[in-house]
Amino acid sequence: MDKKNFTSISLQEEMQRSYLEYAMSVIVGRALPDARDGLKPVQRRILFAMYELGLTPDKPFRKCARVVGDVLGKYHPHGDQAVYDALVRLVQDFSTKYPTLDGHGNFGSVDNDPPAAMRYTETRLASIAHKGFLEEIGSETVSFSNNFDGSQTEPDVLPAQLPFLLLNGSSGIAVGMATNIPPHNLGEIVDSLVALVKNNDISNKKLSKIIQGPDFPTGGELIHSAAIEELYETGKGSLTIRGVINMEEVNLGKGKHKKNALIITELPYQISKAGWIEKLAELVNSGKIHGISDIRDESDRDGMRIVIELKKDSNSELVISNLYKKTTLQTNFGAIFLALIKGKPVQLSLKKYLNFFLEFREETIRKRTFYFLKNTLEKLEILEGLSKATKNIKKVVAIIEESENSVEAKSKLIKNFFLSEKQASSVLDMPLRKLTNLEKNQIDNEIINLEEKKSYFQKLLNERELLLELLIEELLILKKKYNVKRKTKVIKNINQNKELENLNNQILEEFINKKTKLCIDNRLYLKKMILGNYKKSFEVVNKFIDNKNIQKFICNIEKNIKLIGITNTGKVFNIDWESNVNNDYKLDNKILGNIHPSEIINFHSIKKEIKNYLCILNSDGRFKKVLFDEDMIKSNRSFTITKLKNNLKTIDSFISNKNKDLIILTSIGRIFRFNLSNKILTPTSKQSQGLILAKLLPSETIVSCCPFDNGENIFLISRQGKIFCINSNEIYYSNEYSLGYLNEKTQLKNDCFFKIVTSNHYLDIETNKNKSARLDLNKLNFKPNKSKFLIDFLNLDKDEYLENCFRLENFID
Structure with missing residues (x-):
């Protein structure tokens, strides 16, 4: 082929142009409604095709297949299923607030059941559609354009008498934009239009008082909030609706x-x-x-x-x-008032849209009035000619008799009686009955009536105030005829967060009254345990138990307690137990974040109304006592309580809020005792390194610490399950003897110490072979004031050892 027949174009420019054309085609021709009648093209074509078929509310129903066929053949060259789906939605009273079509047959249900095939269902125009959309279409109120093949004409917009964009709402996804307009109540919308006509400076706030909010066909409840005012002011917002x-x-x-x-x-x-x-x-x-x-x-x-x-x-x-x-049952409706104005998508505020509709309605009434005036003038012209002829009938008859043909007669009549061509033609076509006195009087009366109409229509076109009065009157007539009671109840003065908080407080009170415990087990499930079940669970002591019943932490459910966890890396993380107080759940990645479960060493409950000190002991013998201040209590994020260097780890932790003593245990059984008062162990900041309380021997490590009251029994647990009992009175203070306390009777061979516990604790233990036991150390019959150890009770295998020990508060006594 000759290269001269080709033109080089830029691929980028062609793709850009083609995509823009496609986008505009979807926006204008399919997805977005016109702001004037609130209809998408397919909906408009369905209504107009049914109007042409004569399917008015007073006529019998017709098969939907016939309607779909007409729409496809004449106006909408797309898939039949797309047209039928649009038709079905116009019938469904649970999808459309004011259905524009009446239907016979199965048109689907609120259970999402599909409608019957179009060959089985029947339809016709609903009264509100015939009155509100199509009554004025023959009055030259809207422009018409050729259809896709030029064989028919179709309206560019329907002469809507009501703002159906708000009444029935609309939803659609275009290219790069979407619309989602909720349906509203007809009475409220009409009242707001009337208020706007009377005072165009009315504020959005006053308009939003008239229009309480969307009114959905399925009813439900709408939570009144600032989001409704924001939606009406900006055209975009999220509404909370519920069943x-x-x-x-x-x-x-x-x-x-x-x-x-x-x-x-x-x-x-x-x-x-x-x-x-x-x-x-x-x-x-x-x-x-x-x-x-x-x-x-x-x-x-x-x-x-x-x-x-x-x-x-x-x-x-x-x-x-x-x-x-x-x-x-409670969901958010994301609303956006996006519609086409003069072929362009525009985000509309409530007032802007109502003003636009009023302008359209005023223009429609003007066009309708001009059409009526034109028809009135045409009728008046003909009747005036007939009146002249009947008054001079003998002369008219003589002129017609003397004329050779109708053309000559017509020209003579025009010349003799000063008639127009239309008047002369009507005189020639006048039947003889017009010559009766009754007909003559009727012509005169009709002329008087038409003169009055002509005067009224002219006045209507010249005086805007009169036209606006007519507009209001017509709106109020439509309101009286089609308004229905609001279905969606607007609930005001509801603070959902406050509601949830009150409910949580009520549930919390119930748990407190029932003395419910909050537990975290060895699988990191946070659960509740009522007192009865708790007592039954802790009746099984000094026996092996199911591994699933092992607890890492137990506390009473109380008001104003904060639950935290401590990791061996020196981090503190919050557990939001109050918002989920009624549900058992696992502490998973969503809650722990980047904290691995194996890093967690302890959980603690902190009473918010008293002064609490978080005490932590590191593997190098450093001890920190940090005041748990308001910022830490309010914080929901994890934070570092101590900075660790050279592979050091946090070994143990506890909460101190009473005047107690501290006891520290090393792997060889050395015990360090200190008074926890602020004079002896001064509180430090999060940034400090802490105090070195125990100087360790080369092969010695820190294993555990805990607070205790003077006179309590102290229990030392070894890896191989040996348990020693020492009365705390035997142990001297380490600020006086810096090497600490070491008892000959607690010496171990081929073993090391693992945990230190007081008589106020239960002990849940796990071995490396998944054996589990719960111990009540007070019931092991230790002889007072004498060190002793047990081997036979746990009966561990040669290669078996304790892997975990969890101290649990005694809440039964």
């Missing part, structure tokens, strides 16, 4: 006890009922929601009714809170 729950006592049948149940009568907009029930059942079966014994759907044609039976001792408020928190 409606009622408490009932359900009678399960004769001879059976009544049960408390939660009855859900409304779900949030666009939430599938069947899908929600299935998801809830999964959460209940997986143990993520507690307190539910049965779920069933008792919905019928009278409305939705989902019954959630509660267990006997379950807290209904807690179950409701979990339903809101863990299911889509």
